[in-house]
Amino acid sequence: MASHDGHPDAHRDAQRHEGHAHAAGPDPMTERVQKLEALLVEKGYVDPAAVEALIEAYETRIGPRNGAQVVAKAWSDPAYRQRLLDDATAAIAELGFGGRQGEHMVAVENGLTPDGGRVHNLVVCTLCSCYPWPVLGVPPTWYKSAAYRSRAVLDPRGILAEFGVALPDDTEIRVWDSTAEVRYLVVPERPAGTEGWPEERLAALVTRDAMIGTGLALPPEQAA
Amino acid sequence: MNGAHDMGGTQGFGPVIAEPTAPGEIAPLFKHAWERRVFGLTLAMGATGTWNIDMSRHARENQAPADYLAQSYYQVWLHGLESLLLQSGLATREELETGRLLAPPQPVARVLRADAVAGVLAKGAPAQREIDRPAAFAVGQRVVAKPMAPGGHTRLPRYVRGRPGRVIRHHGAHVFPDAHAHGRGEQPQHLYSVGFAARDLWGQQAFAGEVRVDCWESYLEPSA
Known part of the structure; x- marks a missing residue:
């Protein structure tokens, strides 16, 4: 199956960590982090645009x-x-x-x-x-x-x-x-x-x- | 704590494997998309001011050794972030598992906005403090790192405890992580770079040179 984030080894890593494979849907790490981000945004603790800006600062500038x-x-x-x-x-x-x-x-x-x-x-x-x-x-x-x-x-x-x-x-x-x-x-x-x-x-x-x-x-x- | 994170001198982890790149180029910062988000979410939640950097470090390392070693770097970060959310009451276990808001949000001191990111990163969070107490050790002085095994957070690695060294540099007074990680305030102390001869750490077969470790004053005692 295609891994959710486009990296061919993501699913293999996920299987190794979780010990089993899923037939469909995001790998367990992706799913866990998506849930976390959704929760933190819904609670109003983080602004997703700020999260992206933090990441981009280190990907592009620093x-x-x-x-x-x-x-x-x-x-x-x-x-x-x-x-x-x-x-x-x-x-x-x-x-x-x-x-x-x-x-x-x-x-x-x-x-x-x-x-x-x-x-x-x-x-x-x-x-x-x-x-x-x-x-x-x-x-x-x-x-x-x-x-x-x-x-x-x-x-x-x-x-x-x-x-x-x-x-x-x-x-x-x-x-x-x-x-x-x-x-x-x-x-x-x-x-x-x-x-x-x-x-x-x-x-x-x-x-x-x-x-x-x-x-x-x-x-x-x-x-x- | 004498945890698995304190790795200096441990053997058996094998060779260091660097991602192959062209000369002068660097590999992508993140292997998986979820790692990007964990990085950004950790920084964004740190900006709320609910916990400090020493609490973050302790939350990552405060794990059973087998668990810590089984996790990838950003899995350790994720564990740390989830632990801090639970400890601080910003989220419940059930919320983390479902990704759904089940308890009302708690107030946080700040929510970082995208347009403030560059300024927050440029400002940083300096750890140096002015204190009245004079430095107990002088540059060049022989010292010994105290034997110790604190159950909480510390930044004195096991491999130098009980070993003789020499003060190389005085960094001024800095926030004391062993207190700060546990909500006991900053309690700043003088901080020194201490050089330990490799032979005093590893014996006669050691490399020619030394290891220099930043040590807070209470980690050290004068050499007898």
């Missing part, structure tokens, strides 16, 4: 392109980079980003440390899914998965390998577990061969995963 602008500016403008490292909430607000789930931002930089070592930062929320929404949007499914939440603090190099990232043995790994309302943005290293690039072009190299720490910025030949 996502990792915002964070990429922040990183590209930090790469291009040393004074901005310093402001970002000193007070990320204020520096990010300069670009017009802030608010829900990014009220208290901290930027952490990959690369050389003052003592000549190298550091790589990785962000996780072992307790659930805390994530810097104003700059990265809603977290990807893998970020919220048990596999990531459990292992990021125990075996970050193993996680990085699963993302195709191999770091030199002497790179220190810092894992940030987002247990409070502070949200962390990783500033990846600027790729070589991008000298003189304008910010818009640099931003295309800054992937979401690079700002979580499970990726690196794209090399210049992969620029869109």
Whole structure:
């Protein structure tokens, strides 16, 4: 049968959760949520247009392109980079980003440390899914998965390998577990061969995963 | 609570599987249409001001471990939302099951309208507070995360309890979730980023580096 929401695996998921199949009608999860929404609207607690506006904000406007602008500016403008490292909430607000789930931002930089070592930062929320929404949007499914939440603090190099990232043995790994309302943005290293690039072009190299720490910025030949 | 949500260091969940995308692209935010609605309804109901974010987190994690682990991410959110509706008296079990209004609506502080969504998201809900009490710990100081097993909500993950660390950063004073989740007010406390050497968490085979966890002051004691 056709699944109600157009995803071919929705019904299979529903069967797995409910343990039986229905011959017709929406799958059990769809039905449960439709009932809930109808009730909340009828009670006057929610305005369906506001629900749609909330969803659309994150589907269309608030996502990792915002964070990429922040990183590209930090790469291009040393004074901005310093402001970002000193007070990320204020520096990010300069670009017009802030608010829900990014009220208290901290930027952490990959690369050389003052003592000549190298550091790589990785962000996780072992307790659930805390994530810097104003700059990265809603977290990807893998970020919220048990596999990531459990292992990021125990075996970050193993996680990085699963993302195709191999770091030199002497790179220190810092894992940030987002247990409070502070949200962390990783500033990846600027790729070589991008000298003189304008910010818009640099931003295309800054992937979401690079700002979580499970990726690196794209090399210049992969620029869109 | 020592629930299944507190996943840091748990083994056996397998590799992290990210949705394949082109470089620099991200996968759709929602796998099923009902997940979109759960996301929007959760945010819209949060905007009514009937409960706070710490109560929301506790409602999601306050489940039998087997139940929590059997649910997908947005099923956990749905469980949390339904629990809060029942606890607050905004809906009855029968109403959730039928989707029909059977009891009169209860007054809520606010109903979010579509034209207010952008402003509400941009404003967020900062958790930082000014308090008179000076910070008990200084940056660089050695501390120990207290051994504890609170039955209610906490943001101190199990994997750092009893372990030595070092104060990396002072975030100012923030609302204390362990009290706020249970309707005992904000009780703000100083909040610190504490670095735990991976070796102090996982032994000699640990990765080279540390895990940094945001810890409220009452989670910590001075190192002996």
